[in-house]
Amino acid sequence: MNTRKEDLSRRHMIVGTVAIIFVWFFWISRPEWSWDMRLWKAFGDAALLLLFITLAMGPLARLWPASAKLLLFRGNMGIWFAIMSLIHGYLVWNGWARWDLSRFFGYEFIPQLGRAARMEPGFGLANLIGVAALFWAIILLATSTERALKYLGASWKWLHYGAYTIFYLSTIHTAYFLYIHYTLSFHKNVPPPNWFRLPFLLLAAVVLLLQLLAFVKTVKKKKLKTR
Numbered sequence: 001m002n003t004r005k006e007d008l009s010r011r012h013m014i015v016g017t018v019a020i021i022f023v024w025f026f027w028i029s030r031p032e033w034s035w036d037m038r039l040w041k042a043f044g045d046a047a048l049l050l051l052f053i054t055l056a057m058g059p060l061a062r063l064w065p066a067s068a069k070l071l072l073f074r075g076n077m078g079i080w081f082a083i084m085s086l087i088h089g090y091l092v093w094n095g096w097a098r099w100d101l102s103r104f105f106g107y108e109f110i111p112q113l114g115r116a117a118r119m120e121p122g123f124g125l126a127n128l129i130g131v132a133a134l135f136w137a138i139i140l141l142a143t144s145t146e147r148a149l150k151y152l153g154a155s156w157k158w159l160h161y162g163a164y165t166i167f168y169l170s171t172i173h174t175a176y177f178l179y180i181h182y183t184l185s186f187h188k189n190v191p192p193p194n195w196f197r198l199p200f201l202l203l204a205a206v207v208l209l210l211q212l213l214a215f216v217k218t219v220k221k222k223k224l225k226t227r
Contacts, residue, residue: 008076015050015076019084022046032192040091045196047084048174052203054078055167059214075144078163082141089134126176133169136162171204 026042033041054077061068097104105124107116142148143159178197182190 011073011076012079015073015080019046019050019080022049023084026196029195030192034191036091036095037191040088040095041194043084043088043091044174047081047088048170048200049203050077050081050084051163051167051170052207054081055163055207056210059210062214062217063210079141079144082137085134085137089130120181122176122180126173126181129169129176130173133166133173136166136169140166167207174200 023042023046026045027038030038030041054074057067057070057074057077061071093099093104102116104127106120106127107124110116139159140162178194178200182194
């Protein structure tokens with residue numbers, strides 16, 4: 001039992017270190033941004049990278065059995081993804097929205113109008129999608145313990161298929177801020193372009209491609225067995 005706990009702790013230390021390196025990498029890669037924007041973006045992108053790696057592990061193991069040993073880290077990756085996501089969400093809520101729900105959904109007070117107005121139509125929806133993804137991540141985080149696994153039984157596996165839902169929600173949320181929100185139509189000064197645009201698309205495409213190839217391989221195997 002002690003050996004198992006030590007192995008788990010060791011894996012958490014490895015993945016936690018990787019997560020911190022990801023945050024540091026994204027932080028130093030955007031010196032032209034304001035420090036607060038750099039910080040919440042760094043945690044958000046690090047979380048997204050951990051999610052992509054987590055979801056790529058399963059189909060990769062089916063396609064390349066030698067990589068199956070990496071599955072030992074999948075649970076740890078998922079936990080650290082949730083932790084990074086929570087930090088990202090808090091930094092946005094505390095630093096940008098300033099604990100103002102209307103501001104979080106894209107409304108700002110306009111002195112000329114004398115009232116709050118929605119400045120970016122898609123901003124609120126994108127944030128709502130992000131909240132939905134974070135909500136799922138918290139559920140998966142809360143059910144990632146051995147006690148939860150024993151309590152839920154077979155339902156645990158079904159519940160953790162929600163990781164794919166998080167993938168789609170997070171991808172839509174991120175795509176909005178990478179390709180739509182910060183454009184010339186933005187009512188404030190547009191920040192410098194985000195270099196993560198193309199890598200984000202490639203990584204998301206790789207995850208989808210791996211899932212598709214693994215699905216095809218699984219179907220072929222099942223057909224061969226029924227012959």
